[in-house]
Amino acid sequence: MFSRDTWREIFDTLNKNKLRTFLSGFTVALGILIFVGLVGMTNGLQNTFEYYFSRDATNILYLQPGRTSRPYKGYKSQRRIEFENEDLKDIKENFSIFIDYVSPMIRRGALVKYREESNNYTTIGADWGQQFAENTIMMKGRFINQEDVKNKTRNAVIGRLVEQDLFGNMNAMGKYIDVGGSVFKVVGVFQDEGGDREERQIFIPYTTRQLIEKNTDKIDLIVVGFRPEIGYTGAMALQRNLNKYLKDKKFISPEDQKGIFIRNVAEELERNQAFARVLAIIAAFVAFGTIIAGIIGISNIMVYVVKERTKEIGIRKAIGATPRNVISNILLESIFITTLSGFSGMIAGIALLSSLGDKLMDDYFILNPGIDTGLAISATIVLILFGSIAGYVPAKRAAQIKPIVALNEE
Amino acid sequence: MIEIKNLHKSYKMGSNALHVLKGIDFSVKEGELVAIMGSSGSGKSTLLNILGMLDVADEGEYNLDGMPIKNLNETKAANYRNKFLGFIFQSFNLINYKTALENVALPLYYQGMNRKKRQEKALKYLEQVGLKEWSHHLPSELSGGQKQRVAIARAMVTEPKVLLADELTGALDSKTSYEVMDLIQQINDKGNTILVVTHENDIAHMCKRIVYLRDGVIVKDEKVKQVRAKEYVQ
Ligand SMILES: Nc1ncnc2c1ncn2[C@@H]1O[C@H](COP(=O)(O)OP(=O)(O)O)[C@@H](O)[C@H]1O
Numbered sequence: 001m002f003s004r005d006t007w008r009e010i011f012d013t014l015n016k017n018k019l020r021t022f023l024s025g026f027t028v029a030l031g032i033l034i035f036v037g038l039v040g041m042t043n044g045l046q047n048t049f050e051y052y053f054s055r056d057a058t059n060i061l062y063l064q065p066g067r068t069s070r071p072y073k074g075y076k077s078q079r080r081i082e083f084e085n086e087d088l089k090d091i092k093e094n095f096s097i098f099i100d101y102v103s104p105m106i107r108r109g110a111l112v113k114y115r116e117e118s119n120n121y122t123t124i125g126a127d128w129g130q131q132f133a134e135n136t137i138m139m140k141g142r143f144i145n146q147e148d149v150k151n152k153t154r155n156a157v158i159g160r161l162v163e164q165d166l167f168g169n170m171n172a173m174g175k176y177i178d179v180g181g182s183v184f185k186v187v188g189v190f191q192d193e194g195g196d197r198e199e200r201q202i203f204i205p206y207t208t209r210q211l212i213e214k215n216t217d218k219i220d221l222i223v224v225g226f227r228p229e230i231g232y233t234g235a236m237a238l239q240r241n242l243n244k245y246l247k248d249k250k251f252i253s254p255e256d257q258k259g260i261f262i263r264n265v266a267e268e269l270e271r272n273q274a275f276a277r278v279l280a281i282i283a284a285f286v287a288f289g290t291i292i293a294g295i296i297g298i299s300n301i302m303v304y305v306v307k308e309r310t311k312e313i314g315i316r317k318a319i320g321a322t323p324r325n326v327i328s329n330i331l332l333e334s335i336f337i338t339t340l341s342g343f344s345g346m347i348a349g350i351a352l353l354s355s356l357g358d359k360l361m362d363d364y365f366i367l368n369p370g371i372d373t374g375l376a377i378s379a380t381i382v383l384i385l386f387g388s389i390a391g392y393v394p395a396k397r398a399a400q401i402k403p404i405v406a407l408n409e410e
Numbered sequence: 411m412i413e414i415k416n417l418h419k420s421y422k423m424g425s426n427a428l429h430v431l432k433g434i435d436f437s438v439k440e441g442e443l444v445a446i447m448g449s450s451g452s453g454k455s456t457l458l459n460i461l462g463m464l465d466v467a468d469e470g471e472y473n474l475d476g477m478p479i480k481n482l483n484e485t486k487a488a489n490y491r492n493k494f495l496g497f498i499f500q501s502f503n504l505i506n507y508k509t510a511l512e513n514v515a516l517p518l519y520y521q522g523m524n525r526k527k528r529q530e531k532a533l534k535y536l537e538q539v540g541l542k543e544w545s546h547h548l549p550s551e552l553s554g555g556q557k558q559r560v561a562i563a564r565a566m567v568t569e570p571k572v573l574l575a576d577e578l579t580g581a582l583d584s585k586t587s588y589e590v591m592d593l594i595q596q597i598n599d600k601g602n603t604i605l606v607v608t609h610e611n612d613i614a615h616m617c618k619r620i621v622y623l624r625d626g627v628i629v630k631d632e633k634v635k636q637v638r639a640k641e642y643v644q
């Protein structure tokens with residue numbers, strides 16, 4: 001059955017019936033290509049979600065002051081709420097069992113200079129807790145520490161790309177840079193998986209920032225890092241209690257939605273993951289449908305091919321082809337085409353996906369689309385298997401019709 | 411070589427059946443060249459197809475070279491066809507995407523002969539029918555007479571016991587028909603047994619014996635003086 005002569009006969013037949021070979025091969029290749037593409041794109045979408053959330057820790061609440069929208073306890077509406085250093089301490093004390101750290105943030109844009117090089121960067125007045133919140137990785141030196149905050153030092157921790165921009169190939173460690181008119185010493189360089197934007201930031205002690213701004217004690221934003229053990233429901237409870245506590249403290253009506261904003265990263269992640277899961281299920285359905293469509297396509301082609309070849313089969317039988325000869329020839333042809341084109345389609349799909357990389361990131365939120373090779377191969381094998389079964393049924397029928405009936409076919 | 415007794419065949423057409431062969435008794439000895447004559451619809455092809463194991467009889471006995479042909483499964487029938495019989499059809503029945511050589515070599519493929527031997531042998535038989543130079547042409551590039559000669563070479567290539575030809579000149583003009591019959595006579599001269607189905611008198615008289623079929627029975631079976639086709643050629 002698998003002699004060289006058999007294969008030669010099969011190649012010959014395929015080669016001399018190019019259109020037919022092309023059509024059935026194309027159906028299979030396209031089916032696999034679409035399958036691989038769809039699964040890959042879905043994975044790319046999930047990668048994007050992960051990318052956005054992996055750059056920062058997810059056990060975090062962001063507290064942001066707003067403006068009241070209703071009067072309360074003698075205070076008028078439209079009052080601006082502000083956080084102060086004292087709030088950090090109070091939150092830490094009142095919620096200590098839930099909380100790992102409470103970290104302030106004061107964001108300012110600044111022109112930063114080193115010798116002839118200068119550029120605009122975001123500076124973040126922060127404390128040591130920020131390193132966990134942002135998932136920053138130190139490449140050189142250290143992050144802002146307790147001493148810096150306490151002594152209001154002029155130490156700065158710069159992003160990898162800040163170093164690259166301003167220092168070129170030089171080492172920035174220990175050098176002095178001008179940040180918006182004040183001189184800071186570079187004590188650390190960090191990298192961040194969050195991407196270019198995050199690597200173009202500069203951290204300075206928040207107390208130093210406050211000192212520069214007329215020794216104020218105001219804070220833009222409070223980052224609360226809660227203990228991961230409290231879980232999703234614990235985080236939601238913490239969010240509610242913090243909201244209540246701060247509204248009480250700042251004399252904001254409990255009904256006021258605008259006084260304080262709390263962003264819960266875990267909740268957002270959960271929502272997005274749920275969205276990604278739904279998307280993955282839909283895509284799985286469509287991908288499955290593609291395989292089914294491919295199977296139906298190849299079945300139809302096989303039925304057609306066998307029908308078209310009935311007379312030829314009759315001739316072959318008249319001159320001595322056994323039913324087994326007939327079936328094995330048709331079957332091997334179909335297995336050969338589906339295998340070859342199936343794997344071509346698979347490889348084309350994988351190549352296409354890997355060539356995309358982050359090209360679809362900005363417009364379609366698809367990052368590094370790809371497919372598990374095992375899954376791609378399984379899908380291809382399933383298609384080959386069913387393609388063969390699809391070929392077997394009409395082949396068997398053709399092999400059983402009386403040669404004279406097949407010969408009379410036109 | 412061929413012996414049949416009381417052969418019956420009918421075609422079922424919905425509720426009623428068309429009784430085509432109504433008890434045929436006849437035998438052919440080795441080396442004979444027999445014409446089966448009869449008007450269209452008299453059952454000639456039906457008889458030939460049964461002799462060729464392309465179809466089966468409803469009733470009766472059939473012995474080929476002493477071998478009873480009965481209840482053969484498709485695989486056995488295919489092997490017997492391949493080994494013992496060669497077919498020549500009115501419509502040539504060549505495989506259109508295969509060259510003349512490949513068509514002639516195909517029966518040998520089903521015998522399991524290796525490719526090189528197949529092609530050598532096929533070429534030898536193509537040479538015998540005068541088409542050596544055309545071996546790499548597709549059927550579509552050949553004339554009707556050439557196609558039929560390729561078909562004859564294909565039927566001969568397995569060196570069968572019996573050649574069965576159904577209206578082999580039916581699609582050819584009379585000049586080409588005589589050329590093909592000349593070839594058949596030459597093959598018969600070498601001792602091959604040949605059965606030719608025809609409704610044409612002149613073709614029938616180029617055989618050595620004529621069996622007349624009418625309404626499913628043999629009405630006349632006579633030896634004739636063979637007309638040599640060669641006289642009409644050139
Ligand atoms: N497969 C078939 N089904 C039904 N009737 C058939 C079939 N083949 C032949 N016949 C009928 O059987 C009769 C004999 O046919 P056939 O043997 O082909 O005659 P001939 O070859 O002498 O012209 C005709 O009436 C024909 O219509």
Ligand SMILES: [Mg+2]
Nearest residue numbers: 454455456577
């Ligand atoms: Mg006929």
